[in-house]
Amino acid sequence: MKGLLKEKNFSFAVDCIIFGYDGQDLKLLVIKRSFEPFKGKWSLVGGFLEDDESAEEAAVRVLKGLTGLDGLYMEQLHCFSEPKRGGAERIISVAFFALIDIQKYNQQINEDYHPAWFSINQLPELIFDHSAIVELAKEKLRYKAALHPLLFELLPDKFTMPQLQSLYEAVYNMEFDKGNFNRKLLSTKLLEKLEDKDMLNSKKGAFYYTVNLKKYSAGFKTFLNFVSSQYINE
Incomplete structure (x- = not known):
């Protein structure tokens, strides 16, 4: 019991891995650290928990402070608690990943x-172990995207099939067959074809699509079964 009464010196923090898509590439938002150690170096967005908030509330506060937005897609990733991860001071961090449409x-x-x-x-x-955190977030994003259509959170309200395929290829770092990709996506009945076309990026033009929000909210047990099974096997 004496061990339970011993005072511990460490801090609790949150780190936010913010993924975005600009229509061509999957990207990560990072910031320049404003204080020592590693002042001026690239860092994930983060902050320390306040006395009256949970880790989830702290992550929402940090994201809103950066983006000015509420209601972003956000999901808890992992708790990082290695004793030396924060340098001289021990910092236990709960990481979250978020998805936004850059444009x-x-x-x-x-x-x-x-x-x-x-x-x-x-x-x-x-800085610190942030590169390892990002790698774990990428793995989690691939796993989740193989089961659920959450990548649509990265897209504008209307998009083309080439844009959608480009996004999935960026996430999985692999190429998909165009015909097979289109057939699989359309078979989900999740997409609604619009009458207007994108005439800037192809001679014939590519039809725009939008997401059926009702079906999106319902989710899918297995969304894209053409994605390699390595991303959906636990």
Whole structure:
């Protein structure tokens, strides 16, 4: 029982892995750290928990402070508690990943944080264990996207099939057969075809689609069964 009474010196924090899609590439939002250690180095968005809030509430506060937005898609990733992960001070962090449409919300990003978007495959060196956190978040995103249509959170209200395929190829770092991809996606009945076309990126034009929100909210037990089974086997 004496061990239970011993005072512990450590802090609780949250780290937010913010994925975005710009229509061509999957990207990660990072900021320049404003204090020592590693002042001026690239970091995930994060912050310490306040006395009266949960980890989830802290993550929502941090995300809103950066983006000015409520209601972003956010999901808890993992608790990182290695004793030396924070340097001299022990910091236990609960990580969350969030998904946003870059083109829709980019102007609302708070410039005080010196934010920057980097391609998920061309990231700068990040402080502490943040690179390992991002890798775990990428694995979780691939796993979840194989079962549920959550990647639509990254897309604008209307999009083309080439844009959608480009997004999935960026997430999984692999190419999909165009015909098979289109057939599988349309078979879910999740997409609704619109009358207008994107005439800027192809000679014939590509029809726009939108998401059937009712079916999206209902979710899917297995969404894209053409995605490699390595992402859906626990």
